[in-house]
Amino acid sequence: MVIYKMKTRIAPTPSGFLHVGNAVSFLITYCLAKSENGKLLLRIDDLDRERFRKEYLEDIFYALDWLGIQYDEGPSSLADFDKYWSQHHRLSLYDLALKSALEQGWVYACDCTRKDLMTSGNYPVYNGKCRDLKKSFHEKSAWRWRIKEDTSIHWVDLLNPNTTVNLSEQMGDFVVKQKNGLPSYQLGSYVDDLHFNITHIIRGADLLTSTAAQLYVATHWKSTDFQRIHFGHHPLITDKNGNKLSKSAGSESLKSLRETGKTPLTIIELARNSLGLPDEKIETTAELVQLCLAYKPFLNEKIRSI
Ligand SMILES: [Zn+2]
Structure with missing residues (x-):
């Protein structure tokens, strides 16, 4: 049996099509899990049923597959999600x-x-x-x-x-x-x-006040269990005009990137830059993980010095 020291999660909301900013956050979280030999949970936050749509839920599964992110725990399909994992349970x-x-x-x-x-x-x-x-x-x-x-x-x-x-x-x-x-x-x-039992949380800087x-x-x-959680906030990815991305079906949606035959390369590079990793040529999520393993971006100086 593998004993996991750390457990992190990605927690998308099925209230719109996922965008590049969401994907960068997922990739950073995935890198953290992989570089610490941790476990990754997919938690889909579906409390808000007014904006919920089945195609948004499907989009989450397609997006993770396209990005090359494998999670260890969480729903494996729409039916599995409805039956066991919805927040309404x-x-x-x-x-x-x-x-x-x-x-x-x-x-x-x-x-x-x-x-x-x-x-x-x-x-x-x-x-x-x-x-x-x-x-x-x-x-x-x-x-x-x-x-x-x-x-x-x-x-x-x-x-x-x-x-x-x-x-x-x-x-x-x-x-x-x-x-x-x-x-x-x-x-x-x-x-x-x-x-x-989450131990590490990666989220965008827009959630600093939530944390x-x-x-x-x-x-x-x-709750010492909660106080012990490590948080990492990454800068938000913005559009060309510097505006926060929103969950629309616009050009920054992962759906439109997938459907026009694009690879996640630019998103992988954005994640690399957000983590302050060197500008080495990488093409895949697996290579991004390798780069994280080599440079350990999550061990900031303060933690290192403890
Ligand atoms: Zn009031």
Whole structure:
């Protein structure tokens, strides 16, 4: 039996066609798993059923195959996903966590509408309007996690050692239960990462505040398992105009690249650059992994010196 020291995951959402930015993140995660002899989980985050489409789900499987990424755990097919792996099978786990947060008084009810939030001046940072209003919890309330004033979260990031997020200023009290009754991304992902015993997480820099929020949640539950997780945040891949990529069927979608007969070469090169690896000629994902093994990009200086 192989004993895995580390376990990481890729966690796409079937809410659009995957794009180049998603693929770079997957490749970096795959390299981390391979360079540390770790295990890779495919977790598909399908809480949001409004934007869910079967073709988006299929796209995830096609994309991983095209990229040459082999995962060790997770759904092997659409049917397998529906039967065993959908987040909707774990709703009771999320509810348990939410119930605990409610009992401890860590959350409060918020009835702000989207319009209230968007016109609050601080948007997308929540201005704390409902924090002290003691609104009653009802079926349609959002639940927000109360952040102590001036809370900063610091961690040693795998790709950017000195990372600090001022959670109060950059996010504000965040939603853990949405008005539709489902957990938010912050809560769902937190519960899942613990459930699957994840030890390392690679994500884009757009999720820095999410990581901070989840580490903050972990301090409340005194979850050393979560606090021990290593995080690595890579810079976001942008389009030619410097804009964040979105999950559309546009030219940056993996689907259109596949369908026009392209190989993942440019994406592999983007991943190599994001990892600060030397400009050596590589053509395949396997060669990218070899380069990672040679240069160990995830061992940042701070960790090395410990
Ligand atoms: Zn509110």
